[in-house]
Amino acid sequence: MSEPEIDERRRSIGARRNPATQEAILDAAEALLIEEGPTAFSIEAVARRARAGKPTIYRWWPSRGTLLLDIYHRQKPAVIHADTGDLKEDVTLFIERLIGYWRGGAGQVFRQIVAEAQRDEATAEKLREYAAQRRRQTGALFERGIARGEIAPDTDPFLAAEMLSALAWHRLLTDRLDLNRPEAARIARQVVRGLQTREN
Amino acid sequence: MSEPEIDERRRSIGARRNPATQEAILDAAEALLIEEGPTAFSIEAVARRARAGKPTIYRWWPSRGTLLLDIYHRQKPAVIHADTGDLKEDVTLFIERLIGYWRGGAGQVFRQIVAEAQRDEATAEKLREYAAQRRRQTGALFERGIARGEIAPDTDPFLAAEMLSALAWHRLLTDRLDLNRPEAARIARQVVRGLQTREN
Amino acid sequence: MSEPEIDERRRSIGARRNPATQEAILDAAEALLIEEGPTAFSIEAVARRARAGKPTIYRWWPSRGTLLLDIYHRQKPAVIHADTGDLKEDVTLFIERLIGYWRGGAGQVFRQIVAEAQRDEATAEKLREYAAQRRRQTGALFERGIARGEIAPDTDPFLAAEMLSALAWHRLLTDRLDLNRPEAARIARQVVRGLQTREN
Amino acid sequence: MSEPEIDERRRSIGARRNPATQEAILDAAEALLIEEGPTAFSIEAVARRARAGKPTIYRWWPSRGTLLLDIYHRQKPAVIHADTGDLKEDVTLFIERLIGYWRGGAGQVFRQIVAEAQRDEATAEKLREYAAQRRRQTGALFERGIARGEIAPDTDPFLAAEMLSALAWHRLLTDRLDLNRPEAARIARQVVRGLQTREN
DNA sequence: AACTAACCGAGACGGTACGTCTCGTCTTATG
DNA sequence: CATAAGACGAGACGTACCGTCTCGGTTAGTT
Numbered sequence: 001m002s003e004p005e006i007d008e009r010r011r012s013i014g015a016r017r018n019p020a021t022q023e024a025i026l027d028a029a030e031a032l033l034i035e036e037g038p039t040a041f042s043i044e045a046v047a048r049r050a051r052a053g054k055p056t057i058y059r060w061w062p063s064r065g066t067l068l069l070d071i072y073h074r075q076k077p078a079v080i081h082a083d084t085g086d087l088k089e090d091v092t093l094f095i096e097r098l099i100g101y102w103r104g105g106a107g108q109v110f111r112q113i114v115a116e117a118q119r120d121e122a123t124a125e126k127l128r129e130y131a132a133q134r135r136r137q138t139g140a141l142f143e144r145g146i147a148r149g150e151i152a153p154d155t156d157p158f159l160a161a162e163m164l165s166a167l168a169w170h171r172l173l174t175d176r177l178d179l180n181r182p183e184a185a186r187i188a189r190q191v192v193r194g195l196q197t198r199e200n
Numbered sequence: 201m202s203e204p205e206i207d208e209r210r211r212s213i214g215a216r217r218n219p220a221t222q223e224a225i226l227d228a229a230e231a232l233l234i235e236e237g238p239t240a241f242s243i244e245a246v247a248r249r250a251r252a253g254k255p256t257i258y259r260w261w262p263s264r265g266t267l268l269l270d271i272y273h274r275q276k277p278a279v280i281h282a283d284t285g286d287l288k289e290d291v292t293l294f295i296e297r298l299i300g301y302w303r304g305g306a307g308q309v310f311r312q313i314v315a316e317a318q319r320d321e322a323t324a325e326k327l328r329e330y331a332a333q334r335r336r337q338t339g340a341l342f343e344r345g346i347a348r349g350e351i352a353p354d355t356d357p358f359l360a361a362e363m364l365s366a367l368a369w370h371r372l373l374t375d376r377l378d379l380n381r382p383e384a385a386r387i388a389r390q391v392v393r394g395l396q397t398r399e400n
Numbered sequence: 401m402s403e404p405e406i407d408e409r410r411r412s413i414g415a416r417r418n419p420a421t422q423e424a425i426l427d428a429a430e431a432l433l434i435e436e437g438p439t440a441f442s443i444e445a446v447a448r449r450a451r452a453g454k455p456t457i458y459r460w461w462p463s464r465g466t467l468l469l470d471i472y473h474r475q476k477p478a479v480i481h482a483d484t485g486d487l488k489e490d491v492t493l494f495i496e497r498l499i500g501y502w503r504g505g506a507g508q509v510f511r512q513i514v515a516e517a518q519r520d521e522a523t524a525e526k527l528r529e530y531a532a533q534r535r536r537q538t539g540a541l542f543e544r545g546i547a548r549g550e551i552a553p554d555t556d557p558f559l560a561a562e563m564l565s566a567l568a569w570h571r572l573l574t575d576r577l578d579l580n581r582p583e584a585a586r587i588a589r590q591v592v593r594g595l596q597t598r599e600n
Numbered sequence: 601m602s603e604p605e606i607d608e609r610r611r612s613i614g615a616r617r618n619p620a621t622q623e624a625i626l627d628a629a630e631a632l633l634i635e636e637g638p639t640a641f642s643i644e645a646v647a648r649r650a651r652a653g654k655p656t657i658y659r660w661w662p663s664r665g666t667l668l669l670d671i672y673h674r675q676k677p678a679v680i681h682a683d684t685g686d687l688k689e690d691v692t693l694f695i696e697r698l699i700g701y702w703r704g705g706a707g708q709v710f711r712q713i714v715a716e717a718q719r720d721e722a723t724a725e726k727l728r729e730y731a732a733q734r735r736r737q738t739g740a741l742f743e744r745g746i747a748r749g750e751i752a753p754d755t756d757p758f759l760a761a762e763m764l765s766a767l768a769w770h771r772l773l774t775d776r777l778d779l780n781r782p783e784a785a786r787i788a789r790q791v792v793r794g795l796q797t798r799e800n
Numbered sequence: 801a802a803c804t805a806a807c808c809g810a811g812a813c814g815g816t817a818c819g820t821c822t823c824g825t826c827t828t829a830t831g
Numbered sequence: 832c833a834t835a836a837g838a839c840g841a842g843a844c845g846t847a848c849c850g851t852c853t854c855g856g857t858t859a860g861t862t
Binding site for chain 5: 832833835836838839840841843846848849850852853856858861862
């Protein structure tokens with residue numbers, strides 16, 4: 001929490017992007033959003049807190065949405081998906097980890113991205129792409145289930161993935177991230193049981 | 201939707217709310233949102249279009265969120281749920297009708313409510329309540345399915361309902377309302393099949 | 401100054417002016433101006449404090465200026481001018497009493513009348529008339545001086561009166577009402593000595 | 601006063617005050633006050649007429665009073681006082697010139713300054729300082745008269761100066777600037793004659 | 801070694817919207 | 832018909848941010 005106060009001021013490092021400046025701006029934006037809430041988040045406030053000029057921000061992030069997306073992706077951990085060999089367990093873990101990750105501040109950022117996407121088409125497009133990519137990743141879980149014979153071969157793995165994502169979004173957007181392991185398991189059971197072949 | 205242009209100007213009708221004014225404001229707000237998009241929607245612009253004073257708006261709708269909620273509820277049709285006796289059909293119809301309803305302008309309004317709820321806790325609370333109420337209504341679909349023996353008695357009807365709602369929200373918020381009847385049926389099948397008892 | 405609070409609410413007393421209402425409005429206006437300052441004075445605030453309807457105020461005082469003038473005249477004492485037989489003494493007393501009177505709250509009201517007159521021609525006209533009348537009254541002081549042979553017969557008594565008034569206004573409008581008897585006497589001397597005939 | 605209409609729009613010239621903007625704002629404010637009267641004068645209207653943003657005005661003139669004072673001082677001519685060697689003539693010229701100056705639009709501005717000072721203490725303080733300074737300048741007239749032996753050495757030159765100023769204010773504030781040279785001379789005579797030593 | 805080019809901070813600028821205040825008018829319900 | 836109440840259209844208040852612009856200073860690469 002202690003502010004160094006040593007650096008005094010960042011300067012240009014020549015005709016190229018200064019990484020320290022970019023860091024400082026992302027740090028400031030993230031801190032503002034998480035510590036002071038969404039209404040405190042504005043380009044003006046970010047510039048103030050980062051001790052950066054507004055044009056510097058606009059140079060690299062032409063809109064609020066791009067800045068939010070950068071904050072989110074910077075903090076995003078590499079992989080969330082487990083592969084335990086048991087689909088129900090994999091799904092349970094996926095839900096648990098995603099919600100847990102969102103509880104730790106990242107959710108606050110993602111909520112704002114979704115909100116921004118409702119006003120700005122460019123952000124919407126980026127969000128749509130991101131969601132599609134996540135759907136492919138999570139869909140792999142179900143594809144493995146099909147391969148193992150756990151669930152019916154005519155299952156749509158991406159629709160199943162979307163249903164999980166959608167539920168998580170819904171909880172996030174209605175501020176109901178108080179989801180414990182038993183509830184995650186119940187969700188997994190209810191989603192998967194229907195997808196199972198009759199023999200299991 | 202037809203603009204009379206005859207009335208010239210609304211006046212006070214004494215020390216009580218003038219219904220014509222309220223109508224005009226809601227009309228203006230709805231039209232702005234749907235015709236000119238979310239960025240054009242501001243209290244200022246609503247007042248201008250409705251030829252109303254800003255304090256008149258703030259008197260009755262203390263925040264942007266309350267105004268959005270009023271627009272949404274004013275245009276909301278009474279009932280969406282069918283009762284055909286077949287759960288899969290009921291679910292298909294529910295999805296189809298909800299998405300269809302949202303395609304007709306109401307979705308634009310609801311998206312903004314969700315976005316606003318990410319910034320304003322009061323709106324979030326209202327949205328949470330509304331979602332819970334909808335969950336209870338849609339849950340009744342599944343309760344009937346349990347009663348009929350179509351699905352397992354240990355099914356959580358409100359979780360099932362939430363999954364449908366969540367999927368619809370997700371499509372709305374990523375601007376993917378191009379959902380036809382076959383896709384609605386596939387969703388219904390994938391949700392319900394798992395909920396069915398083994399005998400069916 | 402004590403607020404009764406007993407009457408709870410004044411009602412119409414039939415098809416005629418209710419004196420209690422007028423009193424309450426003037427009381428409220430005066431109290432607001434003196435207790436809370438000129439910025440707190442507005443028709444809105446007066447109505448609130450007097451528990452009166454705004455139209456009631458507008459019915460009897462069509463503008464802010466007329467209300468201010470009524471407040472001022474209501475509290476105005478009958479006569480200020482002395483007749484001691486000595487002009488210098490009469491002038492000294494006039495200045496002393498006028499300033500003293502203004503120090504006691506009335507000055508606050510009169511300042512606002514002058515200010516209002518700079519914006520509203522109707523108030524300006526009323527103020528002009530009032531000033532002319534005062535000039536005639538104070539001029540009589542100097543006319544008596546001429547009659548007594550104290551000052552030159554070609555003296556303009558109304559110009560002399562205006563100079564005294566003007567000086568008092570100037571002190572009031574620059575918030576310099578800290579004028580003691582010696583200073584009043586010095587003013588009187590400086591004004592009168594020049595007006596005296598050579599013999600005195 | 602000529603409106604170029606060529607410039608299209610003023611822009612920022614970097615992190616420093618743009619003189620063209622300041623000029624345009626003062627021009628607009630002065631023109632509004634003189635051409636359309638005091639009720640038309642508002643920060644909003646000034647911004648509109650100057651094609652300036654409201655924050656730009658508030659940045660440099662934190663209150664209405666400071667803006668009015670700037671308008672007045674911008675148009676103020678350097679010196680008003682003559683030194684003819686004859687006190688009565690000097691006084692006559694002072695009155696004549698001051699009133700003449702005020703008749704030409706500046707009076708309209710000064711009236712509003714006085715009015716504003718009755719509501720806002722900051723403006724009042726500035727006005728008080730200005731009046732004191734003017735008193736010192738005009739007082740010099742009478743000091744020269746004392747030095748020349750024209751008037752009594754125990755005369756208070758600043759009180760005499762204040763009496764002239766006060767009379768001018770009084771005429772301005774009651775909209776009676778129709779003062780011709782004979783009247784100015786009569787005032788000068790009435791003021792000075794009394795101040796003269798007996799020998800003259 | 802001088803020059804160019806882009807970066808950086810700062811902050812002014814024209815705007816728009818915010819949410820609040822007062823204006824003066826209107827209508828009702830109550831007496 | 833006077834009154835209290837308060838809704839209404841209008842518009843000004845002073846503030847916050849928007850996105851753009853120019854400035855002066857910095858540092859790297861290119862001549």
